[in-house]
Amino acid sequence: MSRPLTAASAATAVTTAAVVALLLAWPFITDFYSYNAQYYDGLVASAAIAAVLTISLNLAMGYGGMLSMAHTGLQLLGGYGTAFVAVKAGLPWPVGLGLAVVLSAVLSALLLLVSLRATYLYFGMITLAANLIVIEIGREWDDVTGGINGITGIDPGMAKRAFYYVVVAALIVAYLVQRNFVRSSAGRAAMAVRESPESASAMGIRPATTKLLTFSVAGGLAGLSGGLYALQLGFINPDVGLLDNGLVFFVGLFLGGIGTLAGPLLGVAFITVIVELGKDHARYTTLILGVALLVSMMVIPRGIVGTWQASRFGRPKAAPDAGGDPETSQVPASVGSGDRPPDRDVPALEGRGLVKHFGGVRALDGVDIAVQAGTVHGVIGPNGSGKSTLVSCLTRFYRADEGEVLIFGEPAPAASWAVPGAGVTRVFQVPHLFERQSVLDNVLTGIRTPYSWVSAVLRLPSCLRAEREARAFATELLAFAGLAARASFPADSLSHGQKRLLEVVRAVATRPRVLILDEPATGLVPGEIDALARLCAALRERGLAVVLIEHNVEFVMKVCDEVTVIETGRVIARGAPAQVRADPAVLAAYLGRPDLVESS
Amino acid sequence: MTLQAWIDGVFTGSIYALVALSLAIVYQPTRVMNFAQGEALILGAVVGYQVISLGKLGWVVAILATLALATLMGVLSERMIMLPVRLSGSRFAWIVATLAAALIFQSIFTLGYRDVDALRPAPMAEGGFTLAGEQVSWQIVLTVAIALAVMAGYDLLLRRSTYGRAIRAASHNPGTAVLMGIPVQRIIVLSFVVATVLSALAGLLAAPVLFIGPAAGLIFTIKGFTAAVIGGVGSPRGALAGGLIVGVLDSVVRTEINATAGNLVVFGLLALILLVYPSGLFGKPMEAH
């Protein structure tokens, strides 16, 4: 990847190398310094196995935003899989590990599929029920799981030290899977869905598929951890799956930093050290861990890694502050309807007779709107007049009660996530950025890439090439918006105006043919409004249709070719800006109707 | 034989119903499902064991001590759970904070009563009567009666009183409730206290009959949670119905087959209901966080 080698990335590389070297040399170090080398090797191996599970939990909860209370159950399942293969079926243990991964991934996928409609809390509760059921089945199914006593005598058939390296290798694999997944388009999609399924859908990401993938990958890793657990300790029994045991992984995740790559490793390492130091008072361990977790949630809510990244040491060093002036005046060539010349006869986006009720309120009361390609179309109206409802109906975020939506003359897809694929992308009224991701990553989320998540995890050349191209495109777009200097900063470090611009840029990255902007000028300073106007004009030149929902009338009048005015769910005027501005109905809608209120 | 199972089921069911109600009381104004709720039940059992079995001080002292300690625990729980939830900003804060609180209380109980398998004081009401050839102890009758009274009372409070309306308002829209002059923060603290006291009383009543170990809190939380979900979180009637369904089902299957099958059926039912009736059987849906 063609990233500049900064001091920070060099430091990361050195730290990574040091950690890997320490893990590899550990058995020799313990051999040299301790009479009890096997104990210390086992300690690190167990920690590594816990770290694999914590990484899995991090994928599901930190990156996927899915509350999982099934993780100890998934680990148990993996343990059973491996134990069954190794002990009962007498096959080699690597087959068992494979089965562990498959079993847990399949269970995760099933869990997610059956609970697709569930809200976030309900999903967590379904995973809890699943966890309890796995344990109870384990207790009951004597033939396969050994009942309450479990399965013992699980032997990898190699020296403990050799197996130590198997565990370390598994940890490295798990970490790489996490890292490569998170940095691929699949990972960015997962984070988009986590932040807001709506804004993910608005960028053409299908939330259900994304969640399925993320949770299954996390499940597979949990199974791997379970298989290693069984092999390392030589036994597996239903108590492994108890929720009580799951706390330590939550502690590790939150202490280290949820949603960070290194957080799980650091958190587990930290706990291991604490537990080891306090092993003479082992009965206080749970108490101490519980208190440590509560305190850390209050003091360092983002965990060790998250706090470090947010501190001034961990932030990218101050880049020259871009003043919002574009470094280039050219919109990247790949933006626009290259494949399909704008057809002046068929509107790019059309709504016919749209009606939408909320309870007793008619938010839309038969709205017709047609937007031509290569124009900027303003939709204005007072607060609460139904502008945003109109956008949501046009982009299928709301199901209109009556009326139809056509995109280039064809019926729009029924699902909101499919609408960007048909060429229509919207930007929300309230910023929906991924605040803790970098500015560049935010734009990348909008770009569809042709590679699969497997090739991303394996970093195949085709994937790396696609990723390079995506980055180049994103960088070009950022340069146009004047945000290039801030590409590596977290999005929440931007000013309000820059955030709005970034959102527009991210929407442009989906290569739309119709771009809908919902009140983009709100809260912008004049210079930023100019930049926005320039962007709209540039996109129009490229043959895009730009729909501008605005409150700032002056801005609308300046950039729009055509304006539609809405009040209480009806179109009260439409036409060229000057014509609309002089309309008495429009004046009344904006300034009120003094004639209806008795004067004092 | 089956009658005995039903009697046992109704008894444990009322205990689960009390825990379910406690969970709902905290959930309504906070949107926090308190996984430390079962620990309050253990507190009641611990007090009963300490005061009655070890201290020989009698039931009046036990009830007073339970009230006092549960109030303290409720206030403490509110701080331990709501402070991290507010400061953390993570969407998972509630589950992690309540689990941590649960584990902290659990380890305190296990440290104090390390060698005790079951915190089992003598019953408040000795003896019993025979019903169709089955022995029913007065303790069971008393517990069920108290549970019913609490449910009915809370239901009345929620529907009829000014405070009940305020609690419901705060649970719908805390911001607007504040504008009405409703002290939402106080309601939250009060909810924790009331919930903890109710669960602790349930523990005190149940301890002479059930085998309650010092580390059993999480299981009671989960059973109570199952009852709450089955009944629909938020309504006392739902909690009662859910508690009885869980209790009887568990008890009957346990008697007919075995303990594991009982759990399996109950948790299977939980999963099924979560999937098929996302609103519970009798209530409104739990809103997302």
Next chain:
Amino acid sequence: MSLLEITALSAGYGGVQALFGVELTVGEGEFVALLGPNGAGKSTTLRVLSGLIKPSAGRVLLGGEDITTKPGWRRTGLGLGHVPEGRQVFPDHTVLENLQLGAFVHRRSRTRRQELLDEVLALFPRLDERREQLAGTLSGGEAQMLAVGRALMSAPRLLVLDEPSLGLAPLKVAELFGYIKRLHTERGLSVLLVEQQAATALNLADRAYVLERGRVAISGTSDAVRKDPRVQAVYLGGEISPATG
């Protein structure tokens, strides 16, 4: 002494400052309008007033008493009646229950509550007709009336209305403002009205403030503000620059 006195108020959220030294007063029995386009700081001012956010500087005095650091729920008892933006009626409570919630500060006196209830129901006969109906099933205009009635149930000294015309048809707006006007003229209720529809609000109010980018840009009697050329500019586009003022 003014009923409400806001001095040198600065506030913001999430590190973004939204108000810069806002000064605003409402006299006893006065009707004051607070105007301005979206994002000018009107809502932030009201949030500070209701105690939802803490100001970074400045003071809020109600009837001479400093309420800057008072928790939000106490302010209702001190005489602030809120009609929040978007009405915010409790949808699963009946109309009657919503009104009774408004009288939460009078919970100890059943007779006072009944008195207030009778008054409000007499004022809004439509609410009386629908007293057992769930508030979530009301139309927009009725819900807005309920929100006003609910605020009146606390017997406020100052009624604060946040964009009550939002999403209502012009005739409903006129009806609603008719009620508010009557409350002011017949009962001498002090009103602070936050509005988008400047002309309508100026017709009702004695005095008005126009906010722009977190600062008071224009203030004075309604007539003076109405005649100020910058008002048109604020609403139908353009920036207020000191040069044009």
